Amino acid sequence: MDTIYFVLPAYNEEANIESVIEQWHPVCERINAEGHIAQLVIANDGSKDRTFAIMQQLLPRYPYLVPLDKPNSGHGATVMYLYKYAISNGADYVFQTDSDGQTLPEEFWQMWENRDKFDFQIGTRGGRQDGASRVFVTKTLRLVVWLMFHVWVRDANTPFRLMRSDKLKPVLDIIPRDYNLTNVAVSAIAVRWHYTIGWYPITFRPRQGGVNSINLRRIFHIGLQALTDFRTINKNLK
Secondary structure, three states: OEEEEEEEEOOOOOOOOOHHHHHHHHHHHHHHHHOEEEEEEEEEEEOOOHHHHHHHHHOOOOOOOEEEEEEOOOOHHHHHHHHHHHOOOOOOOOOOOOOOOOOHHHHHHHHHOOOOOEEEEEEEEEEOOOHHHHHHHHHHHHHHHHHHHHOOOOOOOOOOOEEEEEHHHHHHOOOOOOOOHHHHHHHHHHOOOOOEEEEEEOOOOOOOOOOOOOOHHHHHHHHHHHHHHHHHHHHHHO
């Protein structure tokens, strides 16, 4: 029997959160019906709208939903918080995606079927539908990761990944607290440590509702801070 936590950060997602739960909860239902344990854990990152209230209202309909509420700390820090929450609660596997409806639950199953073959399984966004600026950021990150860590990562920041907890935990110990680009660092360290990694092309749709809270100016500032943190991570790795 395996235990898996599906973890999703959420910030101002009142336009999406109900439909995202509606899409992902059946995945948990199927896994539990097969004799395993699955939880859908969504952390509200200090939203200013009704995201958390909606999740609470949906609890009677979705028995495997676990809504968490926390002060705002940003996407990367919330992802880190969720990873540590899942590991501390006994998850054997952690699957992360976002709560904006851009990924498809049906593409998860190929990873679940191969969970014994890989340490990490990560989606790669080929025909992305979320704008040229995001594609530019992904390509820039790939170059920065190469320069800082000397590893080539296909898509370092994909919010669609299944990871073994026993492999994820030591990676998290290397990453600074409240880090903005948690998934980038996790991917880079996993490749550098020669983890077995499965890469899968996935569909990546436009945001299904609401407004993206990340603009290019904020991305630039996050990038500058990330360079400093990359140096810290490199020191920790040594």
